Amino acid sequence: MTSRLGVVAGVAGLIVIALAGAAAPWLAPTGPYTPDLGARLGAPGGAHLLGQDTLGRDVLARVLYGTRISLGVATAAVGLSLAAGTVLGCVAGYAGGWVDEALTRVIDVLLAFPGLLLAIALAAVRGPSLPNVVLALSVLGWTGYARLARAAAARALGARPVRIVARHLLPLAGPVLLVQATFGMAGAMVAEGSLSFLGVGAPPPLPSWGAMIDEGRPFLLVAPHLVVFPGLALALAVFALQLLGDGLRDLLDVRLDGAGRMTPS
Amino acid sequence: MGTLPGRRLVLLLPTVLGVVTLVFAFLHLLPGDPVEIMLGDWAAPADAVALRRDLGLDRPLAAQYVRFVGHAARGDFGQSIAFRAPVARVIADRYPATVELAIAALLLAVGGAVPLGVLAAVWRGRALDRIVRLVSLAGVCLPSFWLGPVLMFAFAMRLDWLPVSGRGGLAHLVLPAATLALGMGGILVRLTRASVLAALGEDYVRTARAKGAPRWRAVGVHALRNALVPVVTVLGLQAGALLAGAVITETIFAWPGIGRLVVQAIQARDYPLVQGCVLVIGVTYVAINTAADVLVRAIDPRLAEPV
Numbered sequence: 001m002t003s004r005l006g007v008v009a010g011v012a013g014l015i016v017i018a019l020a021g022a023a024a025p026w027l028a029p030t031g032p033y034t035p036d037l038g039a040r041l042g043a044p045g046g047a048h049l050l051g052q053d054t055l056g057r058d059v060l061a062r063v064l065y066g067t068r069i070s071l072g073v074a075t076a077a078v079g080l081s082l083a084a085g086t087v088l089g090c091v092a093g094y095a096g097g098w099v100d101e102a103l104t105r106v107i108d109v110l111l112a113f114p115g116l117l118l119a120i121a122l123a124a125v126r127g128p129s130l131p132n133v134v135l136a137l138s139v140l141g142w143t144g145y146a147r148l149a150r151a152a153a154a155r156a157l158g159a160r161p162v163r164i165v166a167r168h169l170l171p172l173a174g175p176v177l178l179v180q181a182t183f184g185m186a187g188a189m190v191a192e193g194s195l196s197f198l199g200v201g202a203p204p205p206l207p208s209w210g211a212m213i214d215e216g217r218p219f220l221l222v223a224p225h226l227v228v229f230p231g232l233a234l235a236l237a238v239f240a241l242q243l244l245g246d247g248l249r250d251l252l253d254v255r256l257d258g259a260g261r262m263t264p265s
Numbered sequence: 266m267g268t269l270p271g272r273r274l275v276l277l278l279p280t281v282l283g284v285v286t287l288v289f290a291f292l293h294l295l296p297g298d299p300v301e302i303m304l305g306d307w308a309a310p311a312d313a314v315a316l317r318r319d320l321g322l323d324r325p326l327a328a329q330y331v332r333f334v335g336h337a338a339r340g341d342f343g344q345s346i347a348f349r350a351p352v353a354r355v356i357a358d359r360y361p362a363t364v365e366l367a368i369a370a371l372l373l374a375v376g377g378a379v380p381l382g383v384l385a386a387v388w389r390g391r392a393l394d395r396i397v398r399l400v401s402l403a404g405v406c407l408p409s410f411w412l413g414p415v416l417m418f419a420f421a422m423r424l425d426w427l428p429v430s431g432r433g434g435l436a437h438l439v440l441p442a443a444t445l446a447l448g449m450g451g452i453l454v455r456l457t458r459a460s461v462l463a464a465l466g467e468d469y470v471r472t473a474r475a476k477g478a479p480r481w482r483a484v485g486v487h488a489l490r491n492a493l494v495p496v497v498t499v500l501g502l503q504a505g506a507l508l509a510g511a512v513i514t515e516t517i518f519a520w521p522g523i524g525r526l527v528v529q530a531i532q533a534r535d536y537p538l539v540q541g542c543v544l545v546i547g548v549t550y551v552a553i554n555t556a557a558d559v560l561v562r563a564i565d566p567r568l569a570e571p572v
Contacts, residue, residue, distance in 0.1 A: 109283030114509035114550050120527070121291055121543050190408050194513055197410040198528055213411055217517075220418045227418070231411030238406045 003250035010244025017237050021067030028061035032207045041223040051225040054215060059225060062207035063233050069208045070237065073130060074188035077137035078181050084138065085145025086177065090169060092146070093153025100150070107143045115140045119191060120200055128203045133195055137188050144184065148176045175252035182245035186238045193234055209234045277555050282334070284547040289333050292540055293326065320537070342541035347533040352541035356523060360545070362432055363522030366515070367507045369438050370445035374503075378450040379496065382457025387484055389462065397454060404451025409510055413444040413517035430519040441518040445510050449503045453496060460495050464488040494564055501557020505550040 020027065029047055036042075036056030044051040050059040092103040110118075119136040126132045152173035193210030195201030202208035204215075209230035216226025248254075300317050317323045320343070321332055336342070342352035378401075385397040417440060421429040428437050464470060465488050473483045511524035519525070523542055530538035 105279075105283070109280060109287055113284060113287065113547050114505060116509040117512065117527070117543060117546055118287075118291070120512065120531070121288075121539065125292060193408055194410055197513065198516065200531065210408075210410060213414065217414050220414055221422050224415075224418055227411065227414045231408065231415070234408055234411065235403075235406045238408070239402070242402065242406055 003247040006243045006247030007251060008247075010240045010242075010247060013236065013240030014244065017067055017233075017240065018071060020064055021071060024061070024064035024067070028058060028064050030058045030061050032062045032065040033057065033205055034061075041219055041226070043223070044225050050229045051223065053212070053223075053226055054219065059212075059229055062212060063209070063229050066207040066209045066212065066230060066233065067237075069130065069202055069206060070189050070192060070234065073133055073137070073192045074185045076134045077141055077188045077192075078184045080134065080138040081141030081184065082145050082177065082181055085142035085147075086149045086173070088142065089146035089149025089151075090153045093150040103146065103150070107146060110140060110143045116191060116194060119195060120198060128200050130202055130206070133192055133201050136195070137191055141184060141188065144180055145177055148180060149173050152176070175248075176254050179245055179249045179252060179254045182241055182248060186241035186245070189234060189237055189241075274555070277551065280551050281548055284551060285334055285337055285544065286330075288540060288544050288547065289330055291543075292536070293329065337544060342544065343537035345530075345535055345538040345541075347530070347535040347538065352537050355538060356526070356541055356545055359521060359523045359526045362520060363508070363511050363515070363524060365432075366438065366441055366445065366511060366520055366522055367504070369442035370449070370507055371504060373442050374446040374450040374453060375500065377446070378453035379457050379493075382454045383461050383484065383489065385454070385458045386461035386465065394458075397458070401451040401454035404447045405455070406451075407447070409444050409448055410513050410517065412447060413440070413514060416440050416444055417517070430517075432521050441514050441520050444517065445507060445514045448510065449507065452499065452503060456499055457492065457496050460492040461488055464492040467491070490564075494561060497557060497564060498561050501554050501561070504553045504557065508546050508550055508553075 024032075029049075030036075034057060036052060039048075039052050039056045040054060042048055042052035042056065044059075048058050048060065050063060053059055053062065088103060092100040118140055119133075122132070122136040122139065126135070149169070152169055192201055192208065193213075196208035196210030197214045199211075199214065202211050204211065212230040213227050216223065216230075219226055300313050300320070300322060304313055304316060314323075321329055324332070340353050342356070344350070345352045345355050348355045381397050381401075385394040388394050417429060420427050420440060427439050431437055461484070465484070467488075469491075470483050470488050473487045474480070478487070508524070511520075511522060512527060513524070514520065515522045515525035516528050523546060527539060527542040527546070529535075530542060
């Protein structure tokens with residue numbers, strides 16, 4: 001597949017997913033919290049296209065509303081990480097000296113740690129809630145952007161700060177940061193799902209895809225649709241972002257180095 | 266400055282200290298009172314005072330930090346509330362299960378991904394290449410907390426080929442290891458294919474062919490040795506990520522390792538145990554990445570100068 005086609009397909013996929021989330025009230029037969037205790041674990045088909053869950057809630061409605069949680073958390077986490085990382089990276093790259101040294105050490109330690117584990121610990125200490133998930137993912141997520149921005153800042157030395165950032169730094173670092181943010185979105189969506197699956201992310205009854213999969217697990221044999229559909233929705237979103245990221249990387253000519261981190265070429 | 270692995274080991278120390286500091290900061294500086302969480306709302310004030318003293322939480326933060334680092338250095342992580350046993354012993358009981366699972370997943374991922382990646386590169390654009398690329402993309406996109414239950418449903422519940430969960434013989438290992446391996450395998454296949462393709466276009470491979478080396482030798486010896494450098498680097502990072510993935514996989518398959526232990530500890534609000542687990546996993550992760558780094562430098566002499 002050519003990279004241009006990948007970008008188009010990825011963007012199209014993301015638009016469809018975002019629209020599905022936005023139009024959830026019109027697309028879903030019921031609300032995401034409407035119980036129907038007489039029809040618990042109802043099979044897919046009829047009025048309930050994707051079936052019903054443990055409380056008889058419509059799975060399609062919950063998958064559609066779940067889009068908002070998944071995309072919302074990922075957008076917020078990546079936005080915060082990108083902003084914080086870019087600012088800190090620029091400051092470090094421009095200031096140099098001990099400021100740069102200190103920031104590099106902090107990044108090294110954060111990168112030397114399994115991110116998901118730290119997010120689990122953080123979410124566990126602060127309790128399950130969506131803002132805490134965003135916080136946990138951002139506390140860990142900014143390092144990649146800071147590294148890239150720092151590398152660009154160090155290259156753009158020699159002019160006055162504001163001018164550097166506006167005229168040189170952002171054009172220089174922009175493409176790399178964009179590609180990193182695309183893959184970061186996919187990572188954040190999977191991480192939100194993982195945290196919610198483990199019970200330290202979105203609290204019930206929120207229709208997070210990860211939480212839905214966890215809720216459906218005990219009923220795997222009798223109602224596999226509870227697990228299958230939320231997972232497919234997440235896989236689809238990650239696939240679209242992956243296509244977009246791969247395509248953008250090739251189009252913008254951003255190289256991945258061996259360590260899986262991106263460097264400006 | 267000594268040998269290279271030696272220098273890398275010296276650099277390991279500040280990183281490990283950083284990890285210990287990070288864990289301390291996470292659990293002590295953030296809002297939330299561990300004593301209140303552990304004892305619940307109905308605790309007698311005297312019990313709270315006693316527990317606070319036992320955990321050393323009544324001392325100044327700096328003193329707590331020094332004590333924490335000192336104890337951690339000696340492998341003393343305190344007492345588990347839920348297990349009523351030393352945290353170090355509880356972790357030591359579960360650690361081998363996680364190592365077993367991680368090694369199985371690693372072997373599965375590397376054993377599957379590297380040959381497939383090489384074949385896909387050699388037969389670029391052919392049917393096998395297309396299939397391999399599709400499967401590897403699926404491996405990257407499918408979350409393990411979805412794949413695990415689906416594999417369990419298909420192979421343990423419906424087909425009844427493998428046990429549903431728990432740790433036992435080799436059969437118990439198949440599904441958790443496959444779940445843990447797929448994401449990593451997907452990344453490795455893509456990377457192996459790309460770097461073998463790059464190596465096949467290099468002069469030294471053409472020279473080897475021109476001098477009469479058979480095709481398998483040009484690919485298997487000349488191209489592969491160079492193509493494997495980025496693969497091993499990423500392998501190190503991914504081997505560490507296996508530990509984080511183990512938290513989910515072990516929870517799905519009731520695998521009695523440290524990943525499931527940390528989730529149980531969080532649910533039981535067993536603070537010392539959470540702290541010990543996070544610390545042990547973090548230090549293991551750092552050690553694996555360092556080992557991979559040393560290995561890469563051994564394979565590729567070009568990287569041997571700066572550390």
